Amino acid sequence: MAEEFTAQHFRQARSQGLQVALAVSLYGFSFGALAVALGFSVWQTMVLSLLMFSGASQFAFIGIIASGGVAAAGAAIAASGMLGVRNGLYALRLSPIIGEGFFKRLVAAQLTVDESTAVAIAQTDLRSQRMGFWTTAIVLYLGWNLTTLLGAIVGDQIGDVRAWGLDAMAAAAFLGLLWPRLSSLEPRSVALGAGVLTLVLIPFVPAGVPILAVAVVAIATALYRHRVDPHKPERTEGGS
């Protein structure tokens, strides 16, 4: 952040933001198609992309509702909310970069996701950080919503979700979101523990309950780990 501003850094931030945003926008297509194929209307799908605008939370919401129905609504809200906690932390980190201005901060808040944060904080001077954030954020918001709409229209034509393997694609989507976060031993053991706990609970409790149990255990684990080893873990940004 202290490094000197150069025109080259500035251009680099812009092109990096563009590349990341365009690549990630393509996932919007799979989200849109999947949501509609799982029974959400095109409008409901679009509200998720326009208003929620956070890939992991959106996939979690449609996944839990698809397997548990409206009865699992509480679990779906809780899971997408808890997956949104990291966006709140990104916001804290980005706050000084975005600067003053009520409306600017309000817009920035909605656009604070994994990708815009990762590109912004990867830059070395303030102007490039801002350029990186806004380029990624705006292009991604437009691209993600456009591809969601296209996917939703295509998904509408799909009859049987299972015949097209869409249920397997939903599972693969979560694996794809998880993968880049498994860079060290701690997240790997957390992922293993959470997977095993889910597996053990599924036969005995209604859909949506295992994920809530996992969330409670995860918070307890984080508190415990912080007590025994209170170093700051490596950065949580990155992935998608």
Added chain:
Amino acid sequence: MSLWLALVLASLAVWALKTAGYAIPRRFVEGALMSRVAAVVTVALLSSLVVSQTLQSAEGITLDARVPAVVVAGVLLYYKAPFLVVLLGAGIVAAGLRFFGLMA
């Protein structure tokens, strides 16, 4: 609760968390503990979703075409395939196994 209500509540929850990060003074929440909670919870929830979306069915746990599909997705991820390729690979495996009647 209607689906629409759940959808709007969930969206508002995510929006509120993002906005809170800009509204709350940094010193109140920043620190190793919060970033650890966020990191651990994110990984745990995503892992739980992988397992439930792969194995859960109305009857409890079911081993069907989703299992080999997710294994293929893992292999594709290991070889750093792009996200869309991973999804398509999983979809093709599951759809193919079902089309040829090899797995449910």
